[in-house]
Amino acid sequence: MRITRTTQVLAASVLGLALAGLATPALADDPGSGSGIDVSVTIEPTTTPGQISMTVADNDGVSLQENGSDATARQFVGTLPTVTVTDTRRPEDIPAGEFWAVVGQSSQFVAADDPAKTIGPEYLGWKPRLLSESTTGAVAAGEPVSSVIGDGTGAPEVGLESQELLVSTANSADEIGTSQVNADLALRTSTDVAAGEYHSTLTLSLFNQS
Template sequence: MSTTLRRSLLARLGAAGLGVCALAVVGAGAAVAAEEDTVDVRVDIAPDEEPGVLALTVANDSTSLTEAERDGTDRTFTGKLPTVTVTDTRLPENVDPSSYWYVMGSITDFAGTAGQPPISAAESFGWYPDIVSGNPEGGDQVVAPGDPVDPGIGGFVDAELLASVDSASDAAGGAYSATADLLLRTPADVAAGSYAATITLTLLQD
C-alpha cells in the first residue's frame, strides 16, 4: 500500500473515531438535568385489625320514648333501641367451637330531671328484641334474639338482646345486627316531667 493511501485511510479512521467520541459526549451531555425538583410521597397504613376482632357497635347513643295508647289505667311509653351490631372478623378455625357469644342489656332507674321520684325500671321497663340482619336467607340461623321482657315481672336485669345460636365459630367472619322495641309502663298518677335512664349493653363470650 502506498504511503499516500495509508495516510488517507488512517485519516478516515481517525475521523470516524472522533465522530463516535463526539456522539458519546453529546449523549452524555443530554442526560444532565438543568434543574431539579422533588415530590414527597406519603402513605398512612392503619393497624391490621383482621382477623381477630369481636366487637360491639351501637348506631346511636340515645333514643326517646313517646306516649302510646293507655293500657287500662296505666300509661305506656314506647321507643326503639338503636341498632346494635356485633362484628366478628375472626377466622372460624381460630374460634373455640364450644364457645358462644351474647349481648346483655341492663338499665338504670328513670331519674326525674326536676326532682320527681324515680321510676323503677325493674318494675316498669321491658323490651322485645329482633334480629335486623346477619342470618343467611333460607338457611340455618346463626344468631337469635333474646327473650322478650315484659314490664312488671320483677326486674329488667341482664336481659339478652342477641346471641350466637350454637357456636361462636359458626358466626365467625360475619356481622349481626339487632334492635328491640322498648316499653315503659307507669301508673296513671306518675309525676309529670322529664326522666332519663341509661341502658348498658355488654358483649360477652363464654
C-alpha cells in the same frame, strides 16, 4: 369481654392520560429492540388476628313517647338504635362451644326536677328484633320481656334489669360475620306515676363466653 373496632382500608387508583393531535413516532423495525421488566410481589397471609366487636348506631338517645296507655298503665314507647356485632375471627380460631351475647341493663329513671322521684328498671321492657339474615340460625334476637305491669303479650314481666338483646348459639364458629339487631322499648308505669321529665341509662355489653 372485648369491645374493640378495627378498620382496614386498601385502595388503589389508576389514572389514564391521553394526548390527541400529536404525530405518531415511527416504530423500530426490530421487534426485539425493546426490553421487558418482570414485576412480582409476594403477599404473605395476614397475621392480624380476627376479633369480635360491638357498635351502636349514631344516636342522640331515645326519647320515649306516650302511646298505648290504658286504664291499667301508662305506656311510653321508642326504638333502640341498631346494634351491630362483627366477628372477623377464623372458625379454627374459635374454641368449640364458645358463644357470645349482647346484654342490656337499664338504670332507674330519675326525675330531672327531683332526684327523689324515680321509676325502677323493672318497668322498662323490650322486644328485640333481628335485622340481619342468619344463614344457619346460629344467631338470634333475645326474648322479649315486659314491664312488671304486664302488656298482655305473655312476655315475662321482669323488666330490663339484665336481659339478652342478641345471642349466638353454643358454638359461635357456626356463623361468623355481621349481625344486627334493634328493639322496641316500652316503659309501662302505674296510672298515678308522678309527672316530670325522667332520665335513665341503658347499658349494652358484649360478652364472649365458653
